[in-house]
């Protein structure tokens with residue numbers, strides 16, 4: 641199964657902060673993602689009293705696609721970047737991982753996400769979309785999309801409604817499976833009606849975490865998983881340390897988390913999705929695919945930022961092969 645990702649191409653600047661007061665100072669709810677403009681981004685970064693900061697390629701779907709490529713999957717990515725150094729390093733990080741990049745390029749600085757990591761490891765994000773926000777439906781190339789079997793889209797794109805709708809209908813017309821991640825509880829709350837319309841109509845595989853599933857259904861995780869499985873073929877509700885629920889038809893399969901010493905939850909859901917989609921691409925059962933997801937999530941939460949270090953992949957691949965066999 642060849643999978644193409646579509647998302648906001650963003651460079652992450654991960655700031656470890658000493659307590660949650662930073663979040664109330666900047667007015668972002670813990671665990672949420674809020675959009676900010678360039679001036680706000682500059683102000684935030686210079687005002688932040690962070691304990692440490694690191695820069696790495698991010699963007700939710702891009703994290704998933706890069707991790708799938710590191711496992712050896714056949715994957716591509718569509719996103720829009722600027723003309724700065726960040727854009728160059730972003731593109732080469734993808735190429736190095738083996739992703740087929742399909743970037744639309746424009747003038748100016750690339751989008752970036754300021755990720756605040758509090759001492760409990762939770763991440764809260766302030767995103768300057770930059771060029772990513774201007775990716776438009778005409779820039780989606782159907783001749784590229786139709787060479788894939790599955791498209792993976794992030795819920796963050798809902799704010800760009802024409803693009804979001806065009807991607808869904810292009811993919812469906814071309815016979816691709818559509819996988820969607822709900823991205824953030826506040827994105828779900830602000831776009832509930834649209835999601836209620838498009839999910840049953842277009843989506844085959846839905847990923848969300850506990851908060852997002854609650855914002856969408858108002859139900860407990862297990863009830864939500866069952867409800868979502870009435871709308872899509874496969875619904876995955878991730879539960880952090882409690883593991884995940886995978887639902888299909890009338891069946892809900894609980895999946896244990898893989899124990900980890902979590903320092904930063906950035907990219908945990910993205911890596912769960914990577915492992916799960918990789919498993920499906922190898923015709924694994926839902927249980928095994930989700931166990932690969934849990935494995936990848938356990939690795940990424942042990943590092944700062946959303947990138948598992950290169951040297952860990954050989955060992956991860958052995959563990960994945962063990963799960964698949």
Ligand SMILES: OC[C@H]1O[C@H](O)[C@H](O)[C@@H]1O
Pocket residue numbers: 648650651652697698699700703753765906907908910946
């Ligand atoms: O899911 C985590 C990702 O969301 C945002 O898109 C950040 O870029 C981060 O890497």
